[in-house]
Amino acid sequence: MTARLHTEPRLRDPDGFYERLLAVYRDLPEDEAARLSAKLILLLANHIGDEAVLDEALALAGGAPGADAAAPDGTAPAKTAPAKTAPPRTAARDAGRE
Amino acid sequence: MPTTYQNPRFDYRRCADQEPGAAAHHPVVVVGAGLVGLTAAVDLATRGVPTLLLDDDDTVSFGSRAICFAKRSLEIADRLGVGERIREKGVTWNRGKVFLKDRQVYGFDLLPEAGHAFPAFVNLQQYYPEEWLVERAAELGLTEIRWKNRVTSVRQDGACVRLEIETPDGPYAITCDFLLACDGARSQVRRSLGLAFRGQVFQDRFLIADVVMKADYPTERWFWFDPPFHPGQSVLLHRQADDVWRIDFQLGWDADPEEEKKPERVRPRLQAMLGERPFELEWVSVYTFQCRRLERFRHGRVFFLGDAAHQVSPFGARGGNGGMQDADNLCWKLAAVLAGEAPEALLDSYDAERVPAADENILNSTRSTDFITPKNAASRAFRDAVLELSGELAFARRLVNSGRLSVPYANADSPLSTPCAERDGAGPVLAPGAPCPDAPVLDPGGGEDWLLRRLGHGFVLLLAVEAEQPLPADLVALGEERPAIRPLLVSPRPREAAGLPLVIDGEGLVARRYGLAPGAALLVRPDQHLAARWPRFQAAAVRAARDRALGIAAPRDERAEARQVAS
Ligand SMILES: Cc1cc2nc3c(=O)[nH]c(=O)nc-3n(C[C@H](O)[C@H](O)[C@H](O)COP(=O)(O)OP(=O)(O)OC[C@H]3O[C@@H](n4cnc5c(N)ncnc54)[C@H](O)[C@@H]3O)c2cc1C
Numbered sequence: 001m002t003a004r005l006h007t008e009p010r011l012r013d014p015d016g017f018y019e020r021l022l023a024v025y026r027d028l029p030e031d032e033a034a035r036l037s038a039k040l041i042l043l044l045a046n047h048i049g050d051e052a053v054l055d056e057a058l059a060l061a062g063g064a065p066g067a068d069a070a071a072p073d074g075t076a077p078a079k080t081a082p083a084k085t086a087p088p089r090t091a092a093r094d095a096g097r098e
Numbered sequence: 099m100p101t102t103y104q105n106p107r108f109d110y111r112r113c114a115d116q117e118p119g120a121a122a123h124h125p126v127v128v129v130g131a132g133l134v135g136l137t138a139a140v141d142l143a144t145r146g147v148p149t150l151l152l153d154d155d156d157t158v159s160f161g162s163r164a165i166c167f168a169k170r171s172l173e174i175a176d177r178l179g180v181g182e183r184i185r186e187k188g189v190t191w192n193r194g195k196v197f198l199k200d201r202q203v204y205g206f207d208l209l210p211e212a213g214h215a216f217p218a219f220v221n222l223q224q225y226y227p228e229e230w231l232v233e234r235a236a237e238l239g240l241t242e243i244r245w246k247n248r249v250t251s252v253r254q255d256g257a258c259v260r261l262e263i264e265t266p267d268g269p270y271a272i273t274c275d276f277l278l279a280c281d282g283a284r285s286q287v288r289r290s291l292g293l294a295f296r297g298q299v300f301q302d303r304f305l306i307a308d309v310v311m312k313a314d315y316p317t318e319r320w321f322w323f324d325p326p327f328h329p330g331q332s333v334l335l336h337r338q339a340d341d342v343w344r345i346d347f348q349l350g351w352d353a354d355p356e357e358e359k360k361p362e363r364v365r366p367r368l369q370a371m372l373g374e375r376p377f378e379l380e381w382v383s384v385y386t387f388q389c390r391r392l393e394r395f396r397h398g399r400v401f402f403l404g405d406a407a408h409q410v411s412p413f414g415a416r417g418g419n420g421g422m423q424d425a426d427n428l429c430w431k432l433a434a435v436l437a438g439e440a441p442e443a444l445l446d447s448y449d450a451e452r453v454p455a456a457d458e459n460i461l462n463s464t465r466s467t468d469f470i471t472p473k474n475a476a477s478r479a480f481r482d483a484v485l486e487l488s489g490e491l492a493f494a495r496r497l498v499n500s501g502r503l504s505v506p507y508a509n510a511d512s513p514l515s516t517p518c519a520e521r522d523g524a525g526p527v528l529a530p531g532a533p534c535p536d537a538p539v540l541d542p543g544g545g546e547d548w549l550l551r552r553l554g555h556g557f558v559l560l561l562a563v564e565a566e567q568p569l570p571a572d573l574v575a576l577g578e579e580r581p582a583i584r585p586l587l588v589s590p591r592p593r594e595a596a597g598l599p600l601v602i603d604g605e606g607l608v609a610r611r612y613g614l615a616p617g618a619a620l621l622v623r624p625d626q627h628l629a630a631r632w633p634r635f636q637a638a639a640v641r642a643a644r645d646r647a648l649g650i651a652a653p654r655d656e657r658a659e660a661r662q663v664a665s
Contacts, residue, residue, distance in 0.1 A: 034475060038483035046493040 005056040100380055102310060102340040105157040106229060110246035116270040124150045125436060127261065127274040129249045129287055131155075133164065133224060134404030134421035135280030136231035140178045141425055143240040144555060145433035145624075150274070151241055152263060154248035154281075158228035162308045162381045165221045165338050166415035168504040169209070170533060171422045172216040173550055177626070179237075180230045181216065188222030189337050194319035196488075196500050200326055203488040204495045208503060213607045214536045215548040219319075219503070221338045224418065252277065252290040252400065259399045276432060277400045280421075285406035291397060297390020298464065300411060302471040305347040305358050305384050307368060311377035312341060321500035323485050327370040332470055332500070342380055345371065346412075348470065355384035387411040389460045389467070396449045401428055408456040410463040413470060413501035420459045423506060424452050430555065430624035434648055439581045444649030447514050451531075455507035462502045469499035506533045509627060516621075516630035516643040527613035527631075534626045535611040539601035542592050549608055550626060552601055557583045557644055558622040561635055562614040565593045572637040573598060583621070583644055588614065623647050 011017050025033050045054055115122040126142065128135045131153035139151045167175070167184060175181040196204040208218035235241035250269070251262040259277045263270055279287035288295060320335040322328070331348035338344055347367060349358060357363060359382050368377060391408035395401060404421030428448045434440035472478035487494035509515075509531035518530055528535065537549045559576060563569065569587070574596075576583040587600040588608050603609055612620060619635040621643045622628060630643035 031475070031479070034479035035483050035486070038476075038479040039487060042480070042483055042487060042494065042497070 004053045108156050108245045112267055115272055122272045124274045126276050128278040130281035133418050137422050138278050138425035139241045140231050140234050141429035143238040147433050148240040151243045152247040156245040159224045164224040164418035167220050168419045169216050169218050170506040171419045174422050174426045179234050183230050184227055187339050188220035190217045190220050191317045192218045196498055197322040198485045199324055204498050213538050252287045254399050279402045279406045280404050281406050283405040283409050295390055299388045300467050301351040303349040303353045303386050305349050307345045307364055308342050308381040309377040310341055310380050311375055358384050389464045391456050394449050410459050411467045413466040414463045414503050416459040416463050416504045419504040426625050427452055440648040450513050458507050466499050466501045508532050514647045518631050530628050530630055532628050537607040537611050540604050553626050555624050559583050559585045560620040561587050562618045563587050563589045564616045565591045570635050
């Protein structure tokens, strides 16, 4: 089975996106934040539309064993990563294996 | 409390089996004269099989339970002779609406096409069909119903089943060859055999209020999430016969069922919803629900049907409808075995066909319940997100799940079906295993009829013929052998039929719904499910498919080939 979920860096401006992502959550109480996340996931899931890709993302995010995360390839924006104090963040680690 | 319906009372009568030392034996005993047990007994009677039907009560369903009868159940009821009564008395509906707060977010039409004898749904209080099935059983004269006969214990060995029965005159015992356990969700037969009934309990409570009122609501299923009159919960509105309306209020797990049932509690809830409309309370109950099933539905000589075999949440109306389809599936098989036309192994296919059907019902009703009753903060967030998006965005509307309403199981992996290689180019092909769809047909004389009525309750060979095409010579022989395969010719125009039954597919709907090209042959089972299909009629293949549908081991290959060459 070929992995179809893109896990290599694809955002042109990761820091900018991250900032905008946090901005929509700023000052939201927890339940509203949860609803916002849910809307975002649903919108993006429908945009992707490919259930095999979504299943891969679900497995990866849920920390399923064998979920195949691309290793960081060095193109990650090192300048913002807290490289000295923490290991590089891979998708698999973000998925809850830490 | 009910004012629109008076439960009939059926007398308990002492019978000869109760005399000391009687030791009576019956071929088939059905336990439970509920919706499913009655369906089974009447189905068996239409096939000439006498049954003894035992019920612990002396009347039909008391108070309101099932109200939504799906198209397939109506078609089954029609075959049994009560379909038209249900349709006439009941309330026909095809459409539903879903509201969030005070605005509509979604609407659906379950039967957008014409040309079916029965609609997607008829709403009718469960006691009506039960009462009519009791009458129908009496008319057919092969069912002995013993009211106030409570089965207390069941044991079986390889040879027979032994039942202990409690009556107002004390206990007695009988034996039988086959036992159909239709004794509902708390099945005593199931407990007596020590069988596990596993699944999931949902932590929610619902208040059912049936009210009598003259209301101007359209005849549709209306479902609200978080309506202004019942904030934070859901509400379902359905119309029934006799100006009775079913209103279902979600209460949450913490509600006190005894308190919530009190009229002084129920009335304000209803007034908040109904405003100035005057209403009478007909029936109130509070229920919780579960989704669970037996691991297998056949246990030797004992078969479980309906709620005794499986339980689902009411969202989707899959309980009673699923149970009627259990009866539809089992009865022709049992009749064939009793008539010596099929080996007992055919009865195993009840498990093979109905366990996956129950799983499909449980899956759908579980999904609906998970949507309606979110289990944790995350699932609530997703549910609310779907609802909020659904007002504007079509994709979100498809995620709104207020109940996926009962449709029959497609039965694609049935061991009784002959696999088909055929894939017609045009239109959807009806696959073996599936229930036969209805379509309007004409008699050669021009009289209007429905295809399903013409199929009846035996094996039928549907043959698509053109006006000029000669008929195969060996069709008649099929109809005369045992078990008979009755030919039914389907032609776009009137034609000579050599004395064989013929229907005219004037609107072309049979051809479309069955994917028929001229010359195609379809074998229909006695429960009106498709057994096999071929692009061309071939008597040997038809016989082999019938035998397969009867669980008769396939003849050795060379014999089949020899027959094919010969024909
Ligand atoms: C609120 C509610 C709404 C529902 N709505 C729908 C709906 O809209 N559509 C739908 O399809 N389904 C619906 N259902 C489900 C439906 O009511 C059941 O699935 C259906 O009644 C099952 O029929 P049954 O014959 O298997 O069991 P039951 O109807 O429970 O009948 C069992 C019978 O067995 C008898 N019995 C029990 N124990 C013994 C014994 N030991 N000896 C002899 N007799 C015994 C009982 O007296 C009874 O007559 C609803 C259920 C509820 C609670």
